[in-house]
Amino acid sequence: xxxxxxxxHGGAGAIARAALSAEQEQHYLQALRDIVASGQTILAAxxxxxxxxxxxxxxxxxxxxFNAGKGSVFTHAGTHELDACIMDGITQDAGAVAGVSHIRxxxxxxxxxxxxxxxxxxxxxxxxxxxxxxxxxxxAADYFSxxxxxxxxxxxxxxxxxxxxxxxxxxxxxxxxxxxxxxxVGAVAxxxxxxxxxxxxxxxxxxxxxxxxxxxxxxxxxxxxxGRVAVSCTGTGETFIRTQAAYDVAALMEYxxxxxxxxxxxxxxxxxxxxxxxxxxxxxxxDGNIALPFNTEGMYRGYGWLGxxxxxxxxxxx
Amino acid sequence: xxxxxxxxHGGAGAIARAALSAEQEQHYLQALRDIVASGQTILAAxxxxxxxxxxxxxxxxxxxxFNAGKGSVFTHAGTHELDACIMDGITQDAGAVAGVSHIRxxxxxxxxxxxxxxxxxxxxxxxxxxxxxxxxxxxAADYFSxxxxxxxxxxxxxxxxxxxxxxxxxxxxxxxxxxxxxxxVGAVAxxxxxxxxxxxxxxxxxxxxxxxxxxxxxxxxxxxxxGRVAVSCTGTGETFIRTQAAYDVAALMEYxxxxxxxxxxxxxxxxxxxxxxxxxxxxxxxDGNIALPFNTEGMYRGYGWLGxxxxxxxxxxx
Numbered sequence: 001x002x003x004x005x006x007x008x009h010g011g012a013g014a015i016a017r018a019a020l021s022a023e024q025e026q027h028y029l030q031a032l033r034d035i036v037a038s039g040q041t042i043l044a045a046x047x048x049x050x051x052x053x054x055x056x057x058x059x060x061x062x063x064x065x066f067n068a069g070k071g072s073v074f075t076h077a078g079t080h081e082l083d084a085c086i087m088d089g090i091t092q093d094a095g096a097v098a099g100v101s102h103i104r105x106x107x108x109x110x111x112x113x114x115x116x117x118x119x120x121x122x123x124x125x126x127x128x129x130x131x132x133x134x135x136x137x138x139x140a141a142d143y144f145s146x147x148x149x150x151x152x153x154x155x156x157x158x159x160x161x162x163x164x165x166x167x168x169x170x171x172x173x174x175x176x177x178x179x180x181x182x183x184x185v186g187a188v189a190x191x192x193x194x195x196x197x198x199x200x201x202x203x204x205x206x207x208x209x210x211x212x213x214x215x216x217x218x219x220x221x222x223x224x225x226x227g228r229v230a231v232s233c234t235g236t237g238e239t240f241i242r243t244q245a246a247y248d249v250a251a252l253m254e255y256x257x258x259x260x261x262x263x264x265x266x267x268x269x270x271x272x273x274x275x276x277x278x279x280x281x282x283x284x285x286x287d288g289n290i291a292l293p294f295n296t297e298g299m300y301r302g303y304g305w306l307g308x309x310x311x312x313x314x315x316x317x318x
Numbered sequence: 319x320x321x322x323x324x325x326x327h328g329g330a331g332a333i334a335r336a337a338l339s340a341e342q343e344q345h346y347l348q349a350l351r352d353i354v355a356s357g358q359t360i361l362a363a364x365x366x367x368x369x370x371x372x373x374x375x376x377x378x379x380x381x382x383x384f385n386a387g388k389g390s391v392f393t394h395a396g397t398h399e400l401d402a403c404i405m406d407g408i409t410q411d412a413g414a415v416a417g418v419s420h421i422r423x424x425x426x427x428x429x430x431x432x433x434x435x436x437x438x439x440x441x442x443x444x445x446x447x448x449x450x451x452x453x454x455x456x457x458a459a460d461y462f463s464x465x466x467x468x469x470x471x472x473x474x475x476x477x478x479x480x481x482x483x484x485x486x487x488x489x490x491x492x493x494x495x496x497x498x499x500x501x502x503v504g505a506v507a508x509x510x511x512x513x514x515x516x517x518x519x520x521x522x523x524x525x526x527x528x529x530x531x532x533x534x535x536x537x538x539x540x541x542x543x544x545g546r547v548a549v550s551c552t553g554t555g556e557t558f559i560r561t562q563a564a565y566d567v568a569a570l571m572e573y574x575x576x577x578x579x580x581x582x583x584x585x586x587x588x589x590x591x592x593x594x595x596x597x598x599x600x601x602x603x604x605d606g607n608i609a610l611p612f613n614t615e616g617m618y619r620g621y622g623w624l625g626x627x628x629x630x631x632x633x634x635x636x
Contacts, residue, residue, distance in 0.1 A: 211444015
């Protein structure tokens, strides 16, 4: 019997060095809890896994705490370039956009590509035109900007490096270090009919070169679903592309006979570190099993089966 | 013992309905033969697999017969958008560009991303700026245009559909039907040290929407190499993305215990058709075995081990 459930993540990274108050931590945990609950509500009403992951990622994009949509990090040029992908486990069809700057919800643009286009991946101005043609909400490029992200860019440029990181609150108020955090959001779900879906969205890397695309919008790299498993990743994007991390979980299960936790652990604790990468993933299989491994100090994450309370966490060992 | 070799492809598709003269066919076969020989020369001189596939794809881009570089097809807007990817089996590192219009050799831009950037995939104007910053040759966008491709766009727009196709000579002079051909070029090689590499380049789909990106520039989809196998694909790009076709060959070998021919056949004759797709791939494993399966009527292809004459072909059964 499949069991309806949703899992989400808001990025992985290192624990902030500054001491946090319980209240500050609660701010993040509550956001995760609310978004898991929204997904559960959709599933409880008989909604599809595809609808549940779309809405969960849309809410993560709308929340400035996370590096996707509102609250996205800045490129080296002080601009925003957003990427998103969604994949339907029933058809193994996917929709994705990369390098968009004027679509309020990139995940809705990805969904439009999935449903209304023969294509899978659309980039830049062509992707934006497609989204506008299909009625998606345009925004000025500065809609995505927040003061905290701007300060993050200034710090990154001061130390002349690209930060594989994110976070929207002021630096000292985030549980995971904004300047050492791998910024992506994602959701995976299984619905009451036993169907799976996955979605991933990101604002990229602080201070990244204009035009760089990471794993988030690439089916098989940062997002994958078929009839067996749904996966969404967060981490050093280049490593997740080179290892085909999201699809690799599915391949290890289908060809290698591994269970979901075994396959997810193999990717996060062996394959990704072997190429020098770090990060985590969330995954749900066709039996409703959930895995949320990460090899960083923390990962914003949460999950909930139908009828159970959301479980949310940031650090290890819980 | 590994055995140095190179294999190339110039796209897969349906056989042209018009009868061809042996002379017309020879035009294509000779181009394939010359390019295989160029790769063999590099390998014979102790060159790396990475250098051999770079040069082979550069020559395929320079040849107007094939849909990559000079001779690329037109988008719906009458423009060109080129994509390329290269992957080094030693490091499993990759470089790729997508949606570029002003770089004479997209494969050289992909190689620059591989070697001179911490990133894997760069798109659009950012990718072009990166290439220019690294000394690559800029060209006006109409450099890529040929009369044959322009006529192909007019035919496609007349019948109001996207052609998953290509070809550079006049329609009636190509062995594979220009309007029903899957246009991509690629190369895979193993060098005398036993190292593998893969490269893929494309001009896209005739009459495609601006911003559409297919499998060619995506590591794991249209191009993949690790220490075990190198793969380059050509076909209905969206299907190759959804199935992670290039990486899937590697996964079937590593996790499923299949031989190279078994794995390559599984992808081309089972996985791709199961999602409604068509096309082919070329692959070389660490023992120097070569596979060139395709599920279309033909695929421009060639290969050669070190010291042996190039073998080239277009149709089935040879």
